[in-house]
Amino acid sequence: xxxxxxxxxxxxxxxxxxxxxxxxxxxxxxxxxxxxxxxxxxxxxxxxxxxxxxxxxxxxxxxxxxxxxxxxxxxxxxxxxxxxxxxxxxxxxxxxxxxxxxxxxxxxxxxxxxxxxxxxxxxxxxxxxxxxxxxxxxxxxxxxxxxxxxxxxxxxxxxxxxxxxxxxxxxxxxxxxxxxxxxxxxxxxxxxxxxxxxxxxxxxxxxxxxxxxxxxxxxxxxxxxxxxxxxxxxxxxxxxxxxxxxxxxxxxxxxxxxxxxxxxxxxxxxxxxxxxxxxxx
Amino acid sequence: xxxxxxxxxxxxxxxxxxxxxxxxxxxxxxxxxxxxxxxxxxxxxxxxxxxxxxxxxxxxxxxxxxxxxxxxxxxxxxxxxxxxxxxxxxxxxxxxxxxxxxxxxxxxxxxxxxxxxxxxxxxxxxxxxxxxxxxxxxxxxxxxxxxxxxxxxxxxxxxxxxxxxxxxxxxxxxxxxxxxxxxxxxxxxxxxxxxxxxxxxxxxxxxxxxxxxxxxxxxxxxxxxxxxxxxxxxxxxxxxxxxxxxxxxxxxxxxxxxxxxxxxxxxxxxxxxxxxxxxxx
Numbered sequence: 001x002x003x004x005x006x007x008x009x010x011x012x013x014x015x016x017x018x019x020x021x022x023x024x025x026x027x028x029x030x031x032x033x034x035x036x037x038x039x040x041x042x043x044x045x046x047x048x049x050x051x052x053x054x055x056x057x058x059x060x061x062x063x064x065x066x067x068x069x070x071x072x073x074x075x076x077x078x079x080x081x082x083x084x085x086x087x088x089x090x091x092x093x094x095x096x097x098x099x100x101x102x103x104x105x106x107x108x109x110x111x112x113x114x115x116x117x118x119x120x121x122x123x124x125x126x127x128x129x130x131x132x133x134x135x136x137x138x139x140x141x142x143x144x145x146x147x148x149x150x151x152x153x154x155x156x157x158x159x160x161x162x163x164x165x166x167x168x169x170x171x172x173x174x175x176x177x178x179x180x181x182x183x184x185x186x187x188x189x190x191x192x193x194x195x196x197x198x199x200x201x202x203x204x205x206x207x208x209x210x211x212x213x214x215x216x217x218x219x220x221x222x223x224x225x226x227x228x229x230x231x232x233x234x235x236x237x238x239x240x241x242x243x244x245x246x247x248x249x250x251x252x253x254x255x256x257x258x259x260x261x262x263x264x265x266x267x268x269x270x271x272x273x274x275x276x277x278x279x280x281x
Numbered sequence: 282x283x284x285x286x287x288x289x290x291x292x293x294x295x296x297x298x299x300x301x302x303x304x305x306x307x308x309x310x311x312x313x314x315x316x317x318x319x320x321x322x323x324x325x326x327x328x329x330x331x332x333x334x335x336x337x338x339x340x341x342x343x344x345x346x347x348x349x350x351x352x353x354x355x356x357x358x359x360x361x362x363x364x365x366x367x368x369x370x371x372x373x374x375x376x377x378x379x380x381x382x383x384x385x386x387x388x389x390x391x392x393x394x395x396x397x398x399x400x401x402x403x404x405x406x407x408x409x410x411x412x413x414x415x416x417x418x419x420x421x422x423x424x425x426x427x428x429x430x431x432x433x434x435x436x437x438x439x440x441x442x443x444x445x446x447x448x449x450x451x452x453x454x455x456x457x458x459x460x461x462x463x464x465x466x467x468x469x470x471x472x473x474x475x476x477x478x479x480x481x482x483x484x485x486x487x488x489x490x491x492x493x494x495x496x497x498x499x500x501x502x503x504x505x506x507x508x509x510x511x512x513x514x515x516x517x518x519x520x521x522x523x524x525x526x527x528x529x530x531x532x533x534x535x536x537x538x539x540x541x542x543x544x545x546x547x548x549x550x551x552x553x554x555x556x557x558x559x560x561x562x
Contacts, residue, residue, distance in 0.1 A: 007446060011446075011448050021300065104390045104391045104392055104440055104444060105388065105389070105391070105410075105440060105444030106389055106391065107388050109386045112385060129386075133445055134445055137446040159385055163415075165288060165415045165418040166418050167296070167418060167421070249383075
């Protein structure tokens with residue numbers, strides 16, 4: 001397994017690999033890998049010759065007052081996991097190298113980045129699209145994979161790829177959950193044991209939404225109300241948003257006629273968690 | 282000479298060329314080619330194996346009320362000129378193909394795009410950087426060339442290339458001028474004969490600035506005042522801006538200690554022209 005902490009070395013290796021007809025796959029991560037990341041790695045491992053995992057805690061996607069400094073890190077553990085999964089390259093640049101001063105350039109996907117998570121995190125998606133474009137230009141992948149837990153992120157990246165004509169295939173992989181249903185996230189580590197136990201209500205509320213919709217036709221607003229009620233029975237919960245949206249456009253739906261994504265962001269104590277589920281009538 | 286009006290055909294040809302070890306050069310244009318463009322083509326012709334000229338009148342770089350509709354076009358003439366200059370590929374997509382609905386993604390180079398031309402043309406550079414990034418992802422050049430007449434544009438594109446880690450060399454080429462000194466521009470076509478004659482005052486004011494600076498140390502504000510006086514002696518002139526700036530950062534200078542760019546934008550009748558000159562003490 002190669003490790004590059006240098007942008008030009010990574011670019012040269014990517015260029016050399018492409019010239020030799022090898023297919024490059026990229027799994028962008030912020031490190032502290034869990035089974036969710038590993039499922040992305042395993043899924044892409046089959047689809048490419050050179051599998052690159054990037055590990056970079058991207059400062060521009062943290063809004064002011066967010067958890068950049070305390071975001072969990074364990075490079076040695078990440079490295080061992082990548083080796084076990086037969087990753088070919090870890091790319092782990094420094095923040096100084098990725099954002100040398102003066103830094104001025106940002107990519108914005110309008111409209112989509114101002115909804116849902118974009119409301120409480122106003123510069124988050126600008127940071128995500130900017131770093132992902134940078135990684136695309138450095139790692140030069142033929143294909144890149146993103147987790148469906150960050151559903152809005154995946155849609156925004158797909159839109160950026162289309163709009164900016166990146167010649168890169170984007171694939172997504174399903175959410176990986178704990179035994180009780182909690183979606184895996186590096187931020188679950190912040191939960192104390194009571195909040196961890198109560199956090200299962202996010203997934204339970206999504207399943208409840210699916211069940212309600214199976215039983216009868218139900219308006220989105222009513223569904224949201226019932227989910228809210230369920231979540232708020234648990235102590236220390238605060239709802240950031242619950243949205244019932246078109247899976248392709250992220251447009252909020254009033255009626256659910258065929259399928260919809262139910263997406264939510266909920267605080268448990270000080271920890272903000274997100275989850276989502278595709279529901280069908 | 283190949284002609285592609287289709288994005289994926291262009292991408293496939295670029296990918297194929299790169300795999301075969303051929304070096305791709307890009308000259309992005311809005312067509313209606315003049316000697317300025319031809320000098321870019323000739324300069325890059327020596328530096329690459331596959332020379333691509335893109336011809337696309339990019340709607341997103343025209344601000345509201347600007348000359349998008351009347352911008353001059355003559356594809357057949359452009360095609361003949363490209364053939365004469367041994368261009369390998371003309372890429373000329375439609376606007377519908379470049380900006381399919383819904384289109385949401387824009388690239389902004391903060392600060393640099395809000396100065397000088399960015400003041401009277403607030404969304405211009407956002408349009409330029411967005412289309413240039415799109416062309417980079419479609420044509421996949423190793424090197425691209427830009428004219429120094431659009432000095433601010435060249436600096437902004439260089440900054441974008443650094444910030445977003447495009448693995449592309451950016452070169453610039455000097456301004457080409459008419460016999461009387463007027464910088465070549467497709468927009469010169471809009472000038473009536475009186476304004477065309479008077480337009481030479483732009484270049485004369487730049488030479489005057491150089492002469493004044495040779496003769497004695499002079500503050501930027503004084504230099505600007507003298508240039509303004511000179512330009513305004515001509516009828517139908519209106520100054521958009523005159524700036525004396527650091528050649529690398531575009532920061533306005535108060536004192537000129539070594540070298541500076543003098544850049545200006547002046548209306549002649551309804552036509553806005555730009556020009557610039559590197560001056561030395």
